[in-house]
Amino acid sequence: MRKIPCLIIILLFFLSSIFHAVAYVNNIDISDEFSFNYLYYTDHDPIYIDGDLDFNEENGVTNGNGTLEDPYIIEDWKISCNIYDGIVIRNTSLYFIIKDCYIYNGGLNKDGIVFYNVTNGTIESNIIIGNRNGIMFRSQYPGKENSNNNIISNNSIEYNTNDGIHFQHTGLDWHSNNSIVSNYFFRNTRGIYMIMSANNQILYNKIISNDAYGIQLDRCMSGGEHNIIHHNNLCDNKGEVGQVCERGDPLNFWNNSYPSGGNFWNDYKGIDSYHGPNQDIPGSDGLGDTPYDIPEGNNQDNYPLMEPIANRPPEKPNVPSGPTSCRILIMYYWSTSTIEPDGEFIRYGWDWDEDDIVEQWTEYYSSGDVCTTGFIALEYDTFNLRVIAEDIYGAQSEWSDPITVNYSQDANNPPNEPIITGGEQNGKVGKAYTYTVSARDIDGDEIYFWFDWGDGNNTGWINSAQATHTWYEKGTYEIKVKAKDIYDAESEWSTFEVSMPKNKAINIPLFLQKIFMRFPFFVKILNQRL
Structure with a gap:
């Protein structure tokens, strides 16, 4: 049993x-x-950046200087979009990355991440769930409003009430040279929607069970062309006429060249008995022998994949x-x-x-x-x-x-190494300083502390996480603190360096030091004289 x-x-x-x-x-x-895992994230108000000068700590930037080698980093935030869009970036050209954020709760009215006239941005490894649009490339024409040369990768984009990614209609220029790579789209209304967008790449995404089209490409005013779409898994998307839709002339590319192949479609009905660029040589090659038709666009995926893109464990x-x-x-x-x-x-x-x-x-x-x-x-x-x-x-x-x-x-387990949480690192001779520590005993036992002041004095074991000491000679001292539980299991030492500057030094004989330690009000008088 x-x-x-x-x-x-x-x-x-x-x-x-x-x-x-x-x-x-x-x-x-x-x-x-x-x-x-929501406890991984730190709550943050919605972020609004308008121009390169707005990349700062107040706006959620945690690191970086805006270069290709050291981009600005916005990471580890949990942002609710119930009142405002989660993260809005406008009119920027410096390099930045939004990563490892949890952006949620926009409902029917607010978007998760919004770009407006942005270049050189990266949206990477975020959870974007339950908003209007998960990621929105927004435009407000007339004027320059398109976003170019951005990367959207490895995000989980789910349950957004409009689109997982939406490239909005522009007035003059196109959203171009953006890469949408290795994302997961699940149960959005549409997975990806683009209009007035050209020369973008949609690669290696998993686009599954969206309530309308997995991908919809619309062409307007000669925009919406030369986009490249291949090596995506498209499964059970529920568009009106199919899993995807392309409106306009067939100017997008739904497959890579032979023998790399196109996309995996779980509703593809073809077989694989032939190989070669024209699929006319006996012998299989992992690609369907007949193209997969792209609804409404008179286009085709010429080399549909017979198996989904391999998912590595x-x-x-x-x-x-x-x-x-x-x-x-x-x-x-x-x-x-x-x-x-x-x-x-x-x-x-x-x-x-x-x-x-x-x-x-x-x-x-x-x-x-x-x-x-x-x-x-x-x-x-x-x-x-x-x-x-x-x-x-x-x-x-x-x-x-x-x-x-x-x-x-x-x-029984010893307490963990204490952490010194409060106390001055620089002081003056003859003045008393108080230091506070914290430690945890995983067994829940009572903890005692030992403070070694680095000048030959210590507290011995005390039932307090706070201790006070006065140094009487100039120099640099290493405070050491350890903890023990009621069963005498001791932690490792922790250390903290303090300095008594030379210009504050006084030379006090040993017998006076002992008097000052016994009668601390003399120290206060001496400090006033200094």
Whole structure:
């Protein structure tokens, strides 16, 4: 009989409740499809940048200087679009990247990310869900309003009430030379819509189950041509006349040259018995023998793929890191991470008894992000904890190597290394300074601290995270602090350097130092005289 560990996985239930608070779009419950790790993000107000000078910390920029080698970075923000568009960039030409953001809740009226007259921008590895348009290249003509030379890659764009990506009608110029690569489009009204757009690339995307067209290209005033579309997976999109639509003359390219091929269409009915540029030589080549017709545009994908673009599984996760000796009825945490080679979101499944059955799945994380999960055990036992990773298409990694976790009555772990959270780094001789530290004992035990002041004095073990000291000679001192629990298990030392400048120095004999330590009001008098 299978042995089931008696575990309560509280943290996961808590995160699920966070998701349900925002998991409705147009009265559609999307929580059963995907849930994401919201605790990874930091809440931020909607961002509005108008001109290159607006790239600053106030507007969510966390790094960079705007060059190709060191672009401005806007990352790790969670932005609700219920009142304003999430991120609006206007009239910029410096290089920047918007990445690893969660942009949501725009409903019927607000867009996730908006570009207006933007070049050299990148939108990468974001979750954009439940807005009007996920990404909008907006125009307000007359005037220069087109956006060029931008990259949109590795984003999850889902449940947007209008389009996943919308290139709006321009007045004079076209949206051009933009790349839409390796994104995931799911349950938007349309996946990608372009009008007055030319020389763009739509490559290696997964465009699945959108409520209208997966891709719609409209041509107006000679705009909307020479776009290149290939190596996309198009599955179960529900346009009026097909999965995609091209209106106007057939001036776009729906396949790469032979033998690279075109797109995968799950409604393609052809067979693969021939090969060659004209598909007339016996023998298969992975490409359909007859073209796939593009509705309304008199165009074709001449080399439809017979199989979907290969989806590579995540790499083997790291061995979970965390405690190996635990007590029952206490929450402990373990962490792991891995890489998804296609840049897709991944979730982690935890197994406590090496039976290849996942006890609990986590939310979805970005590739490479650390997943930390908490568990409580209700009985004493020894478990071999391991983890598996799964991408959004269900491709799974190998199991990680296990970590052995022993639950026993006498389990004990030392506190973690203290962190010095408050205190001056520069001061003057003869003045008292107070330092504050923090530490955590994962077993929940009471903590004591030892402060070593670097001048031969220390506090000994004290039941306080705060201590005060006065230095009487000039110099640089290294404060060291360690923690211990009630069972005398000690942490590592943490260090903090302080300096008593020369111009504040006084030479005080040792016997006076002892007097000052016993009668600190003398120190106050001395400070006033200095």
